[in-house]
Every structure is written in C-alpha cells, then in structure tokens.
Amino acid sequence: MSIETSCEGLCDSPKREATQVVETVASMSRRNMFKAIAAGAAAVGLGGLSATAAKAATKSKVCATSKISVGGGNIFALKSGAYVLITQPKKNVFRAFSPYCTHQQTLLAGINGSNVICSRHGASYNTTTGKATGGPARGPLTVYSTSVSGGYVYVTA
Numbered sequence: 001m002s003i004e005t006s007c008e009g010l011c012d013s014p015k016r017e018a019t020q021v022v023e024t025v026a027s028m029s030r031r032n033m034f035k036a037i038a039a040g041a042a043a044v045g046l047g048g049l050s051a052t053a054a055k056a057a058t059k060s061k062v063c064a065t066s067k068i069s070v071g072g073g074n075i076f077a078l079k080s081g082a083y084v085l086i087t088q089p090k091k092n093v094f095r096a097f098s099p100y101c102t103h104q105q106t107l108l109a110g111i112n113g114s115n116v117i118c119s120r121h122g123a124s125y126n127t128t129t130g131k132a133t134g135g136p137a138r139g140p141l142t143v144y145s146t147s148v149s150g151g152y153v154y155v156t157a
C-alpha cells in the first residue's frame with residue numbers, strides 16, 4: 001500500500017526553495033552550481049541522507065509540473081525523507097531519479113543539455129533514461145516511477 005503525501009508543505013512554503021538543489025543550469029557556471037549545492041545541502045541536512053534513502057517506496061505528490069522547466073530539473077526533499085531528482089527532458093515528459101552520482105554518491109549538480117552533471121569528477125547521466133553518458137560513473141541512476149495528475153508530478157520512491 002502506498003502512502004500519498006502532499007507537496008503543499010514543500011512546494012508552497014519557503015522551504016521549497018531550499019530543497020531545490022538542482023536548477024535549470026544550461027547557462028549556469030560551474031562555480032554557481034557549487035553555490036547552489038552548498039545552499040541546498042545546508043538547508044536539507046545531507047548528513048542523514050543515506051539512512052533515509054533505505055525507507056520503503058511510497059507514492060508522493062512532489063510538485064506542480066510548472067516547477068520544472070522543459071530541459072531542466074530540480075531535486076526535491078520528500079516528506080518520507082528521500083530525495084529525488086525530477087527532470088522534464090521534453091514538454092510533458094517527466095522522469096525521476098536518485099539524485100546521487102553512482103561514482104561516489106555525490107549529490108548531482110546541474111543539467112547541461114540532455115545530461116545531468118556531477119561536478120565532483122565530471123560524470124554525466126542522460127536526463128531521460130538516467131544512463132551514464134560520461135565520466136567515472138559506475139552505472140545508471142536509480143529510476144523512480146513518475147506520473148502526472150491534475151498538474152502535479154507524483155513519484156514513487
């Protein structure tokens with residue numbers, strides 16, 4: 001049985017901004033990506049991420065579709081404690097992944113074209129499939145199920 005959680009506390013409160021670590025960064029410099037990561041990491045307390053990632057999968061209402069630009073993506077903190085990266089590689093096509101690099105579990109930093117980038121050693125992953133496209137990545141990102149209903153993105157993670 002899945003438990004549905006509302007994103008109202010995440011998407012419509014000041015905390016939402018703090019949980020969005022990855023922004024549409026087609027033109028964002030590497031230096032700015034690091035600033036975004038540092039701000040997001042501090043806001044969400046990354047020290048406890050590995051423990052929370054092991055929780056059972058639940059379906060969560062994450063955010064309004066309008067919160068993710070076409071060609072972009074954001075990382076969201078779910079009420080379950082899990083974190084997900086949601087991308088919109090094409091209009092109305094949403095994908096969800098684990099936001100951690102498979103090389104050394106670093107939080108991913110940004111999107112460049114059709115790739116999610118890890119700024120630590122340069123690995124990259126396809127924003128549609130999660131497959132590694134470059135760098136020292138050790139495998140694909142974990143893919144989560146997504147659905148859209150009523151203008152909101154739902155993720156089972």
Ligand code: FES
Pocket residue numbers: 101102103104105106118119120121122123135136137
């Ligand atoms: S931790 Fe991401 S490339 Fe090494």
